Amino acid sequence: MxxxxxxxxxxxxxxxxxxxxxxxxxxxxxxxxxxxxxxxxxxxxxxxxxxxxxxxxxxxxxxxxxxxxxQDLIGTTTFCESLAGEELGRVRSWGTDPRSRAAHRLASPAGICxxxxxxxxxxxxxxxxxxxxxxxxxxxxxxxxxxxxxxxxxxxxxxxxxxxxxxxxxxxxxxxxxxxxxxxxxxxxxGEMGVAGSLNIVFRADLSPWVAHRPSVLYWVLQPGSDIGGIGMGVVRMVRPWNEWLTIWGYDVADGPPDLSEEFTTGLVRQLVGVEDLEVEIVGSSAWTVNHMAxxxxxxxxxxxxxxxxxxxxxxxxxxxxxxxxxxxxxxxxxxxxxxxxxxxxxxxxxSAERAPIGRQVVDRANRSIGETGRIFDALGLSDTTDAAVMRENMARRREPGAEKQRRALREAIAFKAYEFDAHGVELNQRYVSSAVAADTVAADPLATVEDPELSYVATTTPGARVPHVWLAGRDGDVSTIDLAGHGRFTLFTGPGGTVWPSTEWLRVIVVGPGQDLEDPYGDWARLLEAEGIGDAGGVLVRPDHHVAARFATVPDDPAEVFAALTGEQ
Structure with missing residues (x-):
């Protein structure tokens, strides 16, 4: 065996x-x-x-x-009637909006790709x-x-x-x-499996004439039938810039998927791109279902x-x-x-205690994003998409003088898709609650004061949160607190007053301060700890997965007992 x-x-x-x-x-x-x-x-x-x-x-x-x-080549998410057709609007995505970009750079040493x-x-x-x-x-x-x-x-x-x-x-x-x-x-x-039907078609074609001026990974296409099944609209997705692509198109799950013949798949690609004689090489196709289950x-x-x-x-x-x-x-x-x-x-x-709530949040958020695409249809006065002539007429109406109300509604509907394409808080505001996270009395979790925790990330040393990213200065250059933590060990960040903490096989002690191996020249780490009530002899104990296990205003009497409580050891 x-x-x-x-x-x-x-x-x-x-x-x-x-x-x-x-x-x-x-x-x-x-x-x-x-x-x-x-x-x-x-x-x-x-x-x-x-x-x-x-x-x-x-x-x-x-x-x-x-x-x-x-990141710079994936963020101009575009809504249009086809890639070669009329554009309805765009939303800056994946941290490429100037305000969002600043928040992303402050939040992490890593970018999106x-x-x-x-x-x-x-x-x-x-x-x-x-x-x-x-x-x-x-x-x-x-x-x-x-x-x-x-x-x-x-x-x-x-x-x-x-x-x-x-x-x-x-x-x-x-x-x-x-x-x-x-x-x-x-x-x-x-939850439920098979709530909607969707098709993937992978293909090769040079689409640079229609995307070079608005580089993105996603182009959303509003055409007859684009609200049936699928993920809210038709999609042309960049796989490799700018000659390998994937289209997503919905189907009525009750009727089953269509025959994915080369004639059908090539025709659908040309329809979504909006070029009848586009040279297309179909690489593969598949049918799948949208699920809502955790x-x-x-x-x-x-x-x-x-x-x-x-x-x-x-x-x-x-x-x-x-x-x-x-x-x-x-x-x-x-x-x-x-x-x-x-x-x-x-x-x-x-x-399970830590990850199951995150999984449920993700499942609900992803399915809710599909429904929020309906705001774009509503803004255009499209109760359904069966009549191509009515769709074109409604979309054309926004060009007319006096159509400010429709234009405003469309702008707001597209901007609202930031909840799908720039939900920074969903990605980074995760909180773990379990016996591997210590109860805390040092300070309140600032997440409760954030206006929109799905969109905005808040840096905090609250136990259960991911340790905040701060650049510290080392002998070989600047290094992030994120990169200092992890690597299979617990990490304690402390100040010059916390040097009594012993390093062990499972614990690395990092003293931050003047004259130490790591200094805080910008004062960012000190300001964060001071705002959260952690003194010079206190510390932030970070688990191997970068999440805060505990924090201390001062040094605890027996650090080993802290570790034993978090890991279940007696």
Whole structure:
């Protein structure tokens, strides 16, 4: 029988990032995937700041940035009747609005980029293999059995045809939106699958004549039938600038998907681009459904799930792979600490307590974004999109003198899509509440005072929040507090009065102040701590996943007791 510590099922963003994280933490594991290769379709693509921070910790951010489309080329989200046709308006997206850009730069050492899943997965998997992952392709998960000492996972080698067992201490199911691991584990789900139908068509064509003046990753197309199914409108999405693309178009899920013949797919592409004789090479096509479902718990005993297995939603807001990678980053260090004997197994219960509320928020936000597209139709007076002549007439009316009311309504409807394309708070305001986060009496969480926590990020050392990004000055140059934290260890940021804290195998103590290895020349860190009631001898204890575990106005009597309480050790 094959033995290991952790079996990971799936090699998508959740499974591949878990493999990479476990490998870098020195945890023995095996990844099994039923597929022969990694993802061929681009599928997920927007990679937000929080995920880029995780990838920096995992050592692959530079590789991602080298292949990704940079932030400046993805943010002019455009609404139009076709790419070559009339434009209805634009919204600056993904942190490219000047005000939003400033907020993004203040919030993180990392930026946003567009990285198709077909390019992201190889980087994660190759990084994992280089660090020690054992990855078995064409190996299908069949079932598992849990006992007091571990998990026995039954798999089938799809090339040889035989079945065999893998014995592990823990199982992680990252096997997608129809997860057999989640089903076999009996994870409770809430919501609905198949609420709408959608089509993806990947194609190659030179569209630079219609996009060079307004570079973006997304062009939203309002045409007859564009409000049926799908994700709110038709979409022409850039995969690689500016000759590889993907269209998204809806269908009535009750009728089933249309025949995706080359004639149909080529015709639809030309229709959305608005050029009848466009030279098109169809690369591939597929039908899928919009889902609105999330697991109420992410684990059962020794079995855990992450990614699409536990949060199933449309691609709106670009949160799918981001949330999946962050799921794995949350759980990986906890598995490592339990396996090393540094933490009680009860620490693993905090994974579900912390990530399930985030998953539910993401599922609800993504589906709500689809509905908010209806404001654009309403502004144009379109109760349906069955009559092309009426659509053109209503859209043309906005050009007329005296149509200020319609123009204003359209402007406001398009601007409102910032909740989908620039929801900075959704990405960074995550709060964890669990036994791995200490109760706090130092200061109130400022999130309660933010006017719109979905749009605006607030930096705070509140336990459960991600540690704020501040540039500190080191001997080799400036370094972010985000990059100083993590890497498999707890990190304590303290001042010159907190030097009594001992560094250990699990804890790195960083003293910030004049004459120390790290200084705060701009005073940003000092101002933040002072505003939140943390004194010179106090500190901020940050977990390996960059989230604040506890903060102290002064040094606690026994730092070891603090760690024991957070990890369940007695």
């Amino acid at each position: 094959v033995t290991t510590d952790v079996v990971v099922v799936g090699s998508g963003p959740a499974g591949a990032s878990m493999a990479l994280a476990l490998a870098r933490l020195g945890v023995d594991h095996i990844v099994v995937t039923r597929y022969e290769t990694l993802a061929a379709e681009p599928r997920a693509h927007i990679t937000n700041q929080r995920t880029m921070e995780v990838l920096r910790d995992l050592g692959v951010a530079e590789q991602v940035e080298a292949l990704a489309t940079p 567009d990285m198709p899943q077909s390019l992201m997965e190889p980087i994660l998997v190759q990084g994992a293999q280089a660090a020690g992952s054992r990855i078995r392709f064409s190996t299908e998960y069949l079932s598992h059995a849990v006992d007091d000492d571990g998990v026995t996972v039954t798999v089938r080698d799809r090339l040889r045809g035989d079945e065999y067992e893998i014995r592990a201490k823990y199982l992680y199911g990252a096997d997608g939106g129809r997860s057999r691991v989640a089903e076999n584990a009996g994870l409770p789900m809430r 697991a109420e718990h992410y684990g059962s005993g020794r079995v855990f799930c992450g990614g699409d297995a536990v949060h199933r939603h449309p691609p709106s807001n670009g949160l799918g792979s981001n949330t999946s990678i962050q799921d794995s980053f949350n759980l990986a260090w906890k598995l490592a600490y339990v396996l090393r004997g540094w933490a009680d197994p009860s620490l693993l219960d905090t994974y």
